Amino acid sequence: MDSSLVGFVRILRSHDLRVSPAETLDAMAAAEALGFGDRERLRDGLAATLVKSRREEEIFRVLFERYFDHSAGDFAGAGAFGEGEREGDGEESTTEPPPATEAAGDGQGGGASGESGESGDPILNRAATESDTLRELLASPLMQALLGGKRGELSARLRRAGRDAGIDDIRLFTQKGQYARRILTAMGEEQLRGAVIDLERREDPAIDRLRSYRDLLREQVRDYVDAQYLLHAEGHNRQFMDDVLAKTRLSNIEQHYTARVRELVQRMARKLASRHRPRQQPRRRGRLDMARTLRAGIPNDGVLMRTHWRQRRKDRAQVLALCDVSGSVAAYAKFLLIFLYSLQDVLPRMRSFAFSSHLGEVSGLFEEEPLERAVELVNWRYGGATDYGASLRDFARLALNDINRHTSVIILGDARNNRGDPELPIMQSIYQRSKQVIWLNPESRRAWGTGDSEMHRYLSTCHFAAECHNLRQLEKVVDQLLRSVR
Amino acid sequence: MHIPEFSELASVDAIEAGFDRLGYICSEKIATAVFLAARLGKPILVEGPPGVGKTELAKTAATLLALPLVRLQCYEGLDEAKALYEWKYGKQLLYTQVLKEQLGDLLQGARGLAESVARLHDFGDIFYSEDFLEPRPLLTAMRQERGAVLLIDEIDKADHEFESLLLETLSDYQVSIPEIGTIRARSRPLVFLTSNNTRELSDALKRRCLHLYIPFPSRVLEERIVQSRVPEVATALRQQLVAFVHSLRDLDLRKTPAISETIDWARSLVLLHVDELGENTARSTLNILLKFEQDIETAEASLPELLRAGA
Known part of the structure; x- marks a missing residue:
């Protein structure tokens, strides 16, 4: 839980929300106090601790939906929030049929029988009697998950592999393929590929079935990487763009970017103005300067004839x-x-x-x-x-x-x-x-x-x-x- | 520092129900923020357009908890002498004059200047002790035995420096007085700050607070509010008038009517024995909802459409 909240905070930061470590701790305390049963409430609570203005609240809402929906909806069981709160969130995962089950279901429907996932695919089972690599593959947890259409487990593996591959650091569009490759390797796609090659050599008719599973897996990984790219890279790329714009000659900035620059300019002015706010207004009388009043009384034998007041200098910049x-x-x-x-x-x-x-x-x-x-x-x-x-x-x-x-x-x-x-x-x-x-x-x-x-x-x-x-x-x-x- | 339990604020639902009983109908978002403020011991910074019940929220919380409400109204030029504490100068001056007579007696028998001075030193800093301290709202709130609800109203009206002054109070619930030392809160207060956003508040202040934005309420919520505040209004009229106000808020006005104005309007309609909102009644009572002549003109021009929206 904590790590996923930290991940969320990182994403908030990349979208220009300034969140301090202390606020992150507050957010954790808030999440703990509110529990995870009620998604809306959790969102309001996190917003109260992490957000500092109305503008930020809007950004927060969008990101909250993107980040937590994706982790809660796609990763049943071993999702972002551990086991406990999944019960309360149950409707979330059932309302929208995830692509994984659908695709896996289609694959099975095309098979010989509508057997349950446990017993695996009959065509592949038959082929497995002749191929060792395939038999080993079918016994592997990855293949079990694929065959059984166990969306939850598959997603958990995907997520774990993603974390190991450092998907949080994805920044560029061109890195997508590289990350997808790394995740596939981490999930044990090697074995699957080996089996495909093996079946190809034998010209086994089961090859098409196996290929469809492989493609299904690849598709899943690609989707996951796409979603992560959106989440992690978008904010960073915008920052990068802002940086470039700030350094470009104003006359060279294309019409296309004017809106963006206007926003930048306003933000800059806001920043400057808050740093250089005019000093406090002068006070009408100020505070009594006890020391001066007493000192002034000394010539009068201690009788305090005149009061002296401390005044602030007027600021008339x-x-x-x-x-x-x-x-x-x-x-x-x-x-x-x-x-x-x-x-x-x-x-x-x-x-x-x-x-x-x-x-x-x-x-x-x-x-x-x-x-x-x-x-x-x-x-x-x-x-x-x-x-x-x-x-x-x-x-x-x-x-x-x-x-x-x-x-x-x-x-x-x-x-x-x-x-x-x-x-x-x-x-x-x-x-x-x-x-x-x-x-x-x-x-x-x-x-x-x-x-x-x-x-x-x-x-x-x-x-x-x-x-x-x-x-x-x-x-x-x-x-x-x-x-x-x- | 004693940390109060706030059994009335034990859960979000309890807060909603408790506020409801006191006639403050709040959204779940508000209740969540109050709950977290009590649980995490952090101040809430409440923002929103004028008249949506920001100040009322603090008052209701004080009533619900049966704690004193200490209110600090901010304005330009507000300083520590008005917010934190001040020395009772009059008393100090009077005492120095009166005690001068005593000085001779006290120093009687002292041999030499050095001994007299030593004897004077023994009196300590009597003039800068708690007896001469005039507590202002912030210090008053710290000194409450059972805790308090501290309302710092319209913080955006105060100067930038004043915000920095608040930081110590808000994060550690203590006040430092150079002459005496640090005075910690006897019991942790529940703190509300309100802002109308006339200027940006500093990040340092915002970081110490939970943030709550109260927008204009939805139609359903506003109907419930009117029902709770002005129960005499018939259901049909209530729906009609709330719908009218809501479509009024969509117009381009200088001052958008707030909840308090809706309530005032509902009250006046009850006094006028109105059962149904007609064009004439609406026209003659528009001045309750709108405070600028040009706004009233704008609204009058589109009165039929506004009424149709309510039907």
Whole structure:
């Protein structure tokens, strides 16, 4: 039981649920307290201990069905949960006739008589009188299970062999055949194959019967490996994919993956925001500072004339983000806007601006509209040819007076100004007033200052500038930024 | 620390039945979570939309167990002085003033400064002892002899720091006071935290709790709830009004009507002697279910369809 629960936790983890060892222990205690009689109840109990949000609960439910249904339904008797709870779960295994029995039943129906599984297959029995290998084979537990259509025992062997073969580590589609081979060997298919070869040599008519059993076994193993692949590899492959996407240049990510990236971006913003939540609000009065109060009383002969209070420093960190949405950075802008949108959701004192030929504040839009529509509206309202000069003038008009030593300004753009006036003085005054100015440029450093890029001139008015063309870099830079914001 | 048995919470079915008797109709999922909380000694973090009975769950548990309910309502700026303990500063100041007079008597006969100081040392830290401690909800819950039900309501409204403050209380059922030391719970309390999900809670907090999400109830469950809370409503009307509320929840509203609103509505319909839900009655009582003018307008526009869904 415990090992199968641990296996389940591993699968949960591969599907992005963070489950700690302590929670695993809780889940075991919960399973013990609830018993295994009631599947629904067990599921609710495990969910209570292993799941931390509603989103996770949905994933949990799907995986629970996949993992435990498969072990409970397919592996009667020696299944995932030992013998005891099988009685309670009995309906589970009887409701859906498993393929194993069906197939085995068909095979027997085609035989000479409808005898019970115990006495074996008459055709094979007859052939066995002439072949030693076949006789030995028929006596083996594997063949007994196959002949008798003993689904439970067969599945138990399959499962055991699977565990020995390390099926939990299956990751790639191409590994399926290899694992199936290993499991078949572990189950003793060698002997079966030997017998088939033997019968072939003798041209015994029983060969077809034996072959059908062999194929049945192979089919079972293949199904099992397929199911295990789905369970174990899917989550890992998704993680792998996420990893690749995070390292890919944003402009190179195909349309096909945008949905996935959007999710990634949001998750990243959530993570960053939870790490850099603004500090506690200032208290109205604070706590009495006894030491200071007493000390202040000393000159008055110990009469405490004034009380002193401990107060926390007010935390007024503010972030202003400017995002270039012009044609030249269109491929990036989409993601950056999603990122800003998600970030604004969680950072209370953040204002977002978008610009190309002119600039406007989009904070309100981000607050009121759902993500897709907000991004669309921003692109539609502010998209166009870049004019950094005009945009900076707009920005100065809108927000320059709000910039103080608690403010961080992030500018996302390529600094390609179409040879217009860069309005450096405005940038300088932003630089002087703010705590920090950070410029994130999607172009690589080598391209800065080439052609109509004003990056080198703007560089003098930035505390920090970095190239930022994939999600990994974006996350790193913003993490740094937020740490310094406090 | 004494670990209470909670015989009322001995099994999932017993909890369901016990809550039922107190008029709290709960799904099996809720009962399972409560059972595990009592058995494993872990707090439950209850999430869900407003008005589905998160706070009520804790209250009912307290009634069922006949234990005091200690409630800590969270809000922005809540700090340890309001949640854990505070020193009685007034008393401390008063005593220092009063005792100053005594100082001369106490030090009488002491030879030299060193001896006087030594004598003063003997008094220990009187001003920072339990006598000068003002217990706040968390400490109060720890000090209950027979245990308590501790309800930390709307934890999402409190600040991030406050969550960290809770960690010690939630995992070890103890409170550390620098001047005194660690105060352990006399009896392990049953802890409920509720959250409306206005912000993400920290992983550290979530890890220490069992997670329970209470969604809006199914139609059958909600009918049972109304029946238990407002038994005067006739069966036909009850089915009709619950169905109406359910179709209302499918609309795009600013504030979806919750169970508490369904119950209020049922009560008002009883007061108005309504036997059947007609368009006029529904229109004139919509303001009980919906709290925003624009929601009411939305609902009024599709009133006939909503009523047909209930029929």
